[in-house]
Every structure is written in structure tokens, then in C-alpha cells.
Amino acid sequence: MSLQGMNNQRVRHYNKQVLCALLYREKVASKSTLARLSQLSIPAVGKILDELLAEHAVQHDAENLHRRGLGGGSYRIAPASHLILCINVSPSLIESVVVNNLIVPQGELVSRAITLPTPETLLQEIVQTWRQHRQQHATPLKIALSVHGQVNPQTGVSQNMPQTPWKQPIEIKYLLEEQLGTEILLDNDCVMLALAEKWQNAANQQDFCVINVDYGIGSSFVIQQQIYRGSLFGSGQIGHTIVDIDGSACSCGRYGCLETLASLSALKRRARIQLKATQPLSDAQEEIRTPRTAELIALYHQGDSTLTALVTRAAQAIGLSLYNFLNILNINRIYLYGRSCGFGEQWLNTIIEQTKFNPFDHQDQTRAQATHIGFGHLTRQQQVMGIGYLYVEQTLAQMK
Secondary structure (H helix, E strand, C coil), rough: CCCCCCHHHHHHHHHHHHHHHHHHHHHHHHHHHHHHCEEEEHHHHHHHHHHHCCCCEEEEEEECCCCCCCCCCEEEECCCCEEEEEECCCCEEEEEEEECCCCCEEECEEEECCCCCCCHHHHHHHHHHHHHHHHCCCEEEEEEEECCCCCCCCCCCCEEECCCCCCCCCCCHHHHHHHHHCEEEEEEEEHHHHHHHHHCCCCCCCEEEEEEEEECCCEEECCCCCCCCCCCCCCCHHHHCCCCCCCEEECCCCCEEEHHCCCCHHHHHHHHHHHHHCCCCCCCCCCCCCCCCCHHHHHHHHHCCCCCCHHHHHHHHHHHHHHHHHHHHHHCCEEEECCHHHHHHHHHHHHHCCCCCCCCCCCEEECCCCCEEEEEECCHHHHHHHHHHHHHHHHHHCCC
């Protein structure tokens, strides 16, 4: 809670921020729409818009958005002299899409398989991606970068990137800005998903959480419309909650973390062990290989009993972890992303089953208040575009 009072100047700056945030979300809006959404009077909105026009923060279009009434044209955020290259890097894939300062795509999502044996190759892959897009656009390109693992967004340091051979931190922002001569903002992949949901899903007007269940398991919280990162930028490490004190060793150094039981990496390892024990080697095989994600999901949907048991146990573990933080944070809106969502409704229902009997979720609550756990519905391009909203939030923060 801030202990600073709200004088007239701070109120005016706050209301400017509100209107600009609405324009980033709506892309284009009339004065009456902005008044309705901000719950300010039309004269107050008009005065603020006049100030924003004088500051060249917004632009006015004489074309009316409404057929009825006198109208007053429409407003939108003023275009910038740069574009933003949104990049998401995992240990095996780099995805990229160029957007403008309104986070409107300027092309299609591009995906490319990669291998990252060293930190240097990580930087090289990002540089190569930037140069490829730079050749297609005459406008300068800033970078919004999402990477897996713990990230310090203030210093631009990747503290650790699980599933890679190295353990040391990488000063990504400093090294790439020096090499490319462009601004870089970065955070982790779960923050990318949270920003995507916050800005592109109009239903999210309350606290919510995104959970990414993939080769690892991570999450990100949006509380009072702000990403909650924690003082050490480690918020959302649900994958390292302990679900089995006698379980397998985790990459974090502890035993029995959720990731060791319910991540795709863990399921693949366990599936390989089961296959090795039950399937004889053919003459051409030297060993049973680890199944790919698509093969794992296909076997599950085919009703393979061994795999069904593994996936069910994994889903139960995820559900129990969700139950614990539902009680701690009382966030009742949760979106699931990641390739594990390919296991489908039965997997989801197993997770939901473990979260029932929440003591705060009473039968007399409205539907909006009731707990909702479901799949996220943003496209993969929209998800990757989410990291571009780091620049939107930076712009809005500077207005304070």
C-alpha cells in the first residue's frame, strides 16, 4: 500500500495512464467508450485526451465509430518510430513475431528448432533471429525476449535456464544490447503468458494465474492487474513445490518436486523406463528410446494402460499443488498452457477433481466468484506476442 497522497497532479497522471491502458487494450475507441470503460465523465475524458494529444501520446481520427449521436471521432495510441520483435526461447525452439507499438502483428509467427549446448549459442540464435527479421523491415527493431527459467527483468540477467547444460547466469540484456545496438526487455516464459492473458483476454478483470505445463512446470500471477514477480523474481515456481518427500532428485537440488512427477520431461523418462521393462528390443534396436511428446500424447489417447496411470498420477499431483496455492493466495481463475494440455479434458478434469472442497469456494457465490480452472485459448502467436507488452507496461509506468 502506498503511503503517498493523491494530489490533483497525481490524479491527472493516473487518469492519463488509465485512458492509455484502455487504448492499448481496445486499439481504437471513441470518447464515449473511454468514458464508459474508465467510469469518468465525458468532459473529464475530453480534457485528458486533449492533454495526451498535445503530448503526442495519442492521435485523433475524425471518422466516427458510432452511427448514432454527434460523435467526436476516435482515438488511438500514436504510432512509434520502431517495431518490436517478440522472441520466445526454449532449450529446443525459438519463436518470433514482429509487432508494432500497439502489439499488432506485422507478420506471421516464425518457429525454428534449435539446440543450445552453450550460453554463446543461445545468444547467437537470438542475434540470428533479429537479423533475419531486420532484413524484412526498414523500421528499427527493439526486442522483447522471453526465456525459460528464472530471470531478473531489472538487470536483464537469465539466472538459470533449466533443461540446458550450463548452470551459470547470462547477462543477456547487456551482451545483446551492446552487440545489436537496440533496446531489449526480457522476462520468463510464464510472465509472457500472463501478459498475453492480461492484455488480450477481456474477461480478465480480476486476479488470475497462468500455469505452463511443458518440459518444466511454471506459473505467473497477476494480482490487482500487476504481474507479481517477488523480490527475488522467483514467484510462480510451482514446479518446485514438493509433492513427494521421498521422490526423485530435481534439478533444483531437492527431492520430490512437482516437476519430477508431472512435467513432460518426467513423464518421458518414466515412460521410457516402463517401455524398457515391458517391450523386448528388436534386432535393429540397441535400446528403447525416449518417446517424443506427440507419441506420448497419442499413446495416452489410445488408452495405453501404463501411460494412463502415469499421466493420471501427474495430473493428481498438479491438482494438489493448485489446491495448496488456491488456499494460500485465493486466486480463483487459472489458465493452463503448454504441450501437456494435449492430454485433453480427462487430464484437466483429474486436476480439477483434486482442487475441490476449497474452503473459500462456497455454493452461494456467483459464477464470477467461483473457481475456474481451464485451458487457455490464446493462439500461439498471441502467446508469444504477450512478451511485447513489456514495452506497453514500461510506457505506462513512465507516465507516473
